[in-house]
Amino acid sequence: xxxxxxxxxxxxxxxxxxxxxxxxxxxxxxxxxxxxxxxxxxxxxxxxxxxxxxxxxxxxxxxxxxxxxxxxxxxxxxxxxxxxxxxxxxxxxxxxxxxxxxxxxxxxxxxxxxxxxxxxxxxxxxxxxxxxxxxxxxxxxxxxxxxxxxxxxxxxxxxxxxxxxxxxxxxxxxxxxxxxxxxxxxxxxxxxxxxxxxxxxxxxxxxxxxxxxxxxxxxxxxxxxxxxxxxxxxxxxxxxxxxxxxxxxxxxxxxxxxxxxxxxxxxxxxxxxxxxxxxxxxxxxxxxxxxxxxxxxxxxxxxxxxxxxxxxxxxxxx
Amino acid sequence: xxxxxxxxxxxxxxxxxxxxxxxxxxxxxxxxxxxxxxxxxxxxxxxxxxxxxxxxxxxxxxxxxxxxxxxxxxxxxxxxxxxxxxxxxxxxxxxxxxxxxxxxxxxxxxxxxxxxxxxxxxxxxxxxxxxxxxxxxxxxxxxxxxxxxxxxxxxxxxxxxxxxxxxxxxxxxxxxxxxxxxxxxxxxxxxxxxxxxxxxxxxxxxxxxxxxxxxxxxxxxxxxxxxxxxxxxxxxxxxxxxxxxxxxxxxxxxxxxxxxxxxxxxxxxxxxxxxxxxxxxxxxxxxxxxxxxxxxxxxxxxxxxxxxxxxxxxxxxx
DNA sequence: TCAACTAGAGAAAAGCTTTTCTCAAAAATT
DNA sequence: AATTTTTGAGAAAAGCTTTTCTCTAGTTGA
Numbered sequence: 169x170x171x172x173x174x175x176x177x178x179x180x181x182x183x184x185x186x187x188x189x190x191x192x193x194x195x196x197x198x199x200x201x202x203x204x205x206x207x208x209x210x211x212x213x214x215x216x217x218x219x220x221x222x223x224x225x226x227x228x229x230x231x232x233x234x235x236x237x238x239x240x241x242x243x244x245x246x247x248x249x250x251x252x253x254x255x256x257x258x259x260x261x262x263x264x265x266x267x268x269x270x271x272x273x274x275x276x277x278x279x280x281x282x283x284x285x286x287x288x289x290x291x292x293x294x295x296x297x298x299x300x301x302x303x304x305x306x307x308x309x310x311x312x313x314x315x316x317x318x319x320x321x322x323x324x325x326x327x328x329x330x331x332x333x334x335x336x337x338x339x340x341x342x343x344x345x346x347x348x349x350x351x352x353x354x355x356x357x358x359x360x361x362x363x364x365x366x367x368x369x370x371x372x373x374x375x376x377x378x379x380x381x382x383x384x385x386x387x388x389x390x391x392x393x394x395x396x397x398x399x400x401x402x403x404x405x406x407x408x409x410x411x412x413x414x415x416x417x418x419x420x421x422x423x424x425x426x427x428x429x430x431x432x433x434x435x436x437x438x439x440x441x442x443x444x445x446x447x448x449x450x451x452x453x454x455x456x457x458x459x460x461x462x463x464x465x466x467x468x469x470x471x472x473x474x475x476x477x478x479x480x481x482x483x484x485x486x
Numbered sequence: 487x488x489x490x491x492x493x494x495x496x497x498x499x500x501x502x503x504x505x506x507x508x509x510x511x512x513x514x515x516x517x518x519x520x521x522x523x524x525x526x527x528x529x530x531x532x533x534x535x536x537x538x539x540x541x542x543x544x545x546x547x548x549x550x551x552x553x554x555x556x557x558x559x560x561x562x563x564x565x566x567x568x569x570x571x572x573x574x575x576x577x578x579x580x581x582x583x584x585x586x587x588x589x590x591x592x593x594x595x596x597x598x599x600x601x602x603x604x605x606x607x608x609x610x611x612x613x614x615x616x617x618x619x620x621x622x623x624x625x626x627x628x629x630x631x632x633x634x635x636x637x638x639x640x641x642x643x644x645x646x647x648x649x650x651x652x653x654x655x656x657x658x659x660x661x662x663x664x665x666x667x668x669x670x671x672x673x674x675x676x677x678x679x680x681x682x683x684x685x686x687x688x689x690x691x692x693x694x695x696x697x698x699x700x701x702x703x704x705x706x707x708x709x710x711x712x713x714x715x716x717x718x719x720x721x722x723x724x725x726x727x728x729x730x731x732x733x734x735x736x737x738x739x740x741x742x743x744x745x746x747x748x749x750x751x752x753x754x755x756x757x758x759x760x761x762x763x764x765x766x767x768x769x770x771x772x773x774x775x776x777x778x779x780x781x782x783x784x785x786x787x788x789x790x791x792x793x794x795x796x797x798x799x800x801x802x803x804x
Numbered sequence: 805t806c807a808a809c810t811a812g813a814g815a816a817a818a819g820c821t822t823t824t825c826t827c828a829a830a831a832a833t834t
Numbered sequence: 835a836a837t838t839t840t841t842g843a844g845a846a847a848a849g850c851t852t853t854t855c856t857c858t859a860g861t862t863g864a
Contacts, residue, residue, distance in 0.1 A: 170844045175822060182823090184842055205587040206533065207820035210524045210849045217588065219565075225553070226745065227545040235543070235570060242577070247537075247584050250568040252553060259560070266565050269523040270535065370749045397749065404722070427544065427745070431688045431715065488814045493852060500853090502812055525850035528819045810861075817854085825846080832839070 178203075209271060218454055219249040219267035221260070221288070222302075224280040228425065229443060233278050233300055236447020244455060246273070253288065260288030268294065273458035276450050277302050282312045283344035296457035300450035301443065309457075310467045311450050313441035315345045318472030319352035322392050322420040322439050325474055327357060329482050331390035331418055334361065337376040337402060338394025341365040346394055349422070353392060361388065368394070373401025381409060389417055390480075396421040396428040399436050403479060407433075418480035434478035446470050496521070527589065536772055537567040537585035539578070540620075541605070542598040546743065547761060551596050551618055554765020562773060564591070571606065578606030586612065591776035594768050595620050600630045601662035614775035618768040619761065627775075628785045629768050631759035633663045636790030637670035640710050640738040640757050643792055645675060647800050649708035649736055652679070655694040655720060656712025659683045664712060667740065671710060679706065686712070691719025699727060707735055708798075714739040714746040717754050721797060725751075736798035752796035764788050 169192070176182030177192035178201075195201075209215040220237060224230040230252075238248055249272065251263035267275060274295050277286050279302030290297045291305050304310030326334050334357040339346045350363045364379070366372035373393065380388060393399035399421030403413050411417055413434060421429055421438035429436040449470065456463055476482060487510070494500030495510035496519075513519075527533040538555060542548040548570075556566055567590065569581035585593060592613050595604050597620030608615045609623050622628030644652050652675040657664045668681045682697070684690035691711065698706060711717035717739030721731050729735055731752060739747055739756035747754040767788065774781055794800060 171820090172822080172824095172845075173843055176843090179822080182843090183840095188842080202583075202587055203822095204528070204589065204820050206524045206528045206589055207849085208822080210522070210528060210820080211822055213849085215524065215588075216584075225549075227549045231543075231545045231549075234568070238570065242580060242584070245584055245587075247567045247569070247581075247588060249565045250552065251565070252556065262560060263565075265520075266534075266560070266563055269520055269563075270533075270565060271522065271524055370751075408726070433688075489850090490815075490852080490854095491813055494813090497852080500812090501810095506812080521852095522850050525819085526852080528850080529852055531819090806864090808861100808863080811859090813856105813858085815854105815856075818852090819850105821849095823847085825844105827844080828842095830839100830841075832837100834835100834837080 213271070214458065215271045215273055216245045217247055217249065217270065217272045218451075218458075219251060219263075219272045219275045220278060221251050221253065221263065221267075221275060221286060221290075222278040222280075223253055223255050223286055224278065225252055225254055229280050229301055230278050232443035233276075233447035233450065236444035236449075237276060237451035238447075239444070240448040240451035241455060246451075246455065253286070255287050257287040260286060264288055264290070264293075271295075274298070274454035276300055276454055277304070279303075281343060281345065296454055298450055298454050298457070300446055304467070307465050309453055309463055309465050311446050311453075312467065312469060313443070313446065314469040314471050315348035316352045317469075318422065318439040318441065319349035319392070320356055321472060321474045322422070323353055323357040325437070325476075325480065325482070326390040326392065326418055326420060329390075329418060329480060332359070333386060333388045334359075334390040334392055335364065335376075335380055335388040336361070336392045336394075337364045337366065337373060337398055339366065339368045339398070349394060357392070366398075368397060370397050370401035370404075373398040374405045377402055377405035377409070381411075387411075387417075390419070391417060392420045394422055396423045396425045396432075396436055396438055399438065399479070400428050400432045403432050403434070403436070414479055414481035418482075420480060424475050429475070429477065432479065437477045437480040437482075438475050440473045440475050442470055442473055531589070532776065533589045533591055534563045535565055535567065535588065535590045536769075536776075537569060537581075537590045537593045538596060539569050539571065539581065539585075539593060539604060539606070539608075540596040540598075541571055541573050542596065543570055543572055547598050547619055548596050550761035551594075551765035551768070554762035554767075555594060555769035556765075557762070558766040558769035559773060564769075564773065571604070573605050575605040578604060582606055582608070582611075589613075592616070592772035594618055594772055595622070597621075599661060599663065614772055616768055616772050616775070618764055622785070625783050627771055627781055627783050629764050629771075630785065630787060631761070631764065632787040632789050633666035634670045635787075636740065636757040636759065637667035637710070638674055639790060639792045640740070641671055641674040643755070643794075643800070644708040644710065644736055644738060644798065647708075647736060647798060650677070651704060651706045652677075652708040652710055653682065653694075653698055653706040654679070654710045654712075655682045655684065655691060655716055657684065657686045657716070667712060675710070684716075686715060688715050688719035688722075691716040692723045695720055695723035695727070699729075705729075705735075708737070709735060710738045712740055714741045714743045714750075714754055714756055717756065717797070718746050718750045721750050721752070721754070732797055732799035736800075738798060742793045747793070747795065750797065755795045755798040755800075756793050758791045758793050760788055760791055
């Protein structure tokens with residue numbers, strides 16, 4: 169039995185007797201034969217391997233993205249190198265070089281905010297690069313969540329519940345996401361209340377509540393928070409003041425970070441950016457590029473989703 | 487110029503004139519030549535690639551371990567496939583098969599508790615397997631944190647601060663880690679107070695405080711918690727009751743999960759399991775095995791470390 | 805001046821698959 | 835029965851490096 173015949177039998181290519189083909193397959197199964205992906209890759213220029221580059225050390229955003237990528241690609245036999253670079257250009261280069269040496273089929277760059285680049289040059293690489301939840305190079309394919317739509321979802325939900333004096337306590341104005349969310353808030357629910365910019369910390373959530381409740385006059389009946397950590401602190405601060413959530417004030421978070429949103433009392437109604445779906449899209453896109461299919465460049469915005477828990481009142485159906 | 491001469495020049499092997507060697511190197515640098523790792527791997531049976539298998543979807547434990555592995559191995563040119571399998575044996579097999587096809591140099595299995603196996607058979611694999619923060623097969627190399635020592639660290643710290651009535655609020659007794667920590671607590675500080683087993687949730691932390699403060703008589707002057715989430719809830723519950731932390735009661739957590747420990751008010755003094763160091767050791771060990779060096783099998787226990795913040799009083803120097 | 809070495813460079817094989825080409829034998833056609 | 839066609843299988847090359855072996859030309863010593 170020649171090697172080439174065996175190869176053809178296993179790949180269902182070439183022409184040969186059914187009996188021979190079956191015999192080869194059985195024998196291969198018997199000895200537990202596994203084709204060497206290295207040899208295959210050497211020949212086909214496909215390694216069924218991609219690299220995921222990120223500077224999100226905690227994995228807050230990258231892990232869901234990664235889960236999506238893996239979910240989409242595992243069926244295609246693709247494995248993922250995860251490379252965490254801590255805003256260190258040298259480390260970034262080392263990892264990218266290692267990935268290129270290993271002939272990854274493509275690279276997905278990810279991060280922790282959509283208006284910052286990774287500290288590494290990914291232009292003119294011999295493999296396709298796509299960006300997910302990080303700023304992409306001009307002319308590249310970039311996936312990100314629709315902050316405006318997500319914030320609108322929150323604002324509309326609060327209004328649908330009858331809330332009229334809605335405050336917005338959010339992160340630093342330097343973030344594009346913050347500005348987008350604030351814009352949606354102002355367009356839909358910003359009736360006179362100024363947006364309160366701060367930091368992404370619980371401390372800021374406490375502070376903000378203190379500020380809101382220190383002034384005389386009507387208090388907000390809802391607070392839309394820039395992320396779940398702020399929302400959690402807001403809920404805690406309100407409770408400490410004897411303000412009931414959700415009876416007196418509804419609170420909405422952003423991110424749907426289970427670990428925070430579900431542990432808050434009451435659990436947070438919050439906006440989910442669908443990072444897993446984003447990862448899936450990114451994975452399928454990089455695969456398409458790796459296979460030579462052409463993909464329209466540009467920024468693809470994926471819709472957010474409102475996860476209804478108990479911090480607003482209302483129920484999933486409204 | 488022949489290919490073999492070039493190869494020898496670049497690898498500093500063979501004998502040839504210095505001038506020739508330099509010329510080759512310069513030319514290689516000029517055209518940006520990168521040796522193909524696939525071809526190299528085909529020949530040497532080393533791919534400089536390892537797989538990290540885990541069922542810890544949130545990455546709470548796996549990400550620090552991964553960071554350690556990467557840190558230790560990136561200098562050796564090793565890249566890491568991260569495969570998250572959600573307690574799904576079929577998915578596990580798919581990932582392991584994909585890794586074997588790609589001829590990883592080794593596999594590190596990790597998880598979210600040290601007394602559970604991953605739902606996938608890693609025995610009799612053609613590559614070395616080592617276990618980090620998950621239960622290993624008999625005769626394997628396993629790394630884990632020293633729960634007893636870590637808990638002892640906490641207990642001794644509290645005693646050193648003059649605390650005498652120390653309570654222990656922890657997770658489910660079914661966890662080996664819980665039992666180990668409770669043992670250390672009882673050996674060192676369990677003067678009559680029963681260990682309070684519960685769940686790994688903030689709700690349980692609140693409950694436990696309610697229980698402790700509902701009985702008449704002397705209250706604890708310190709609470710050693712089984713993880714940071716419980717500790718956080720304990721601190722919150724105490725504050726809500728008007729009990730001052732750390733003046734009236736000292737609280738110690740476990741895990742040093744920054745996201746929780748640092749956001750708690752006051753920030754938590756807590757036990758760090760040094761998962762990054764654990765990852766480093768695991769990485770170096772799997773590399774050693776891949777290189778054919780022999781490694782003593784058994785369970786390697788790495789010491790924990792106390793991270794002093796403000797929930798106990800005291801200062802890093804005591 | 806000739807023999808024996810040595811230095812430097814190239815040729816070839818190995819590692820594992822897939823694919824294309826070739827070839828022999830069997831089947832079908834005239 | 836002879837020729838063409840089809841079928842099944844093997845040989846060889848390609849993909850990229852490294853390593854071992856071979857060979858030529860130049861050098862050294864007698």
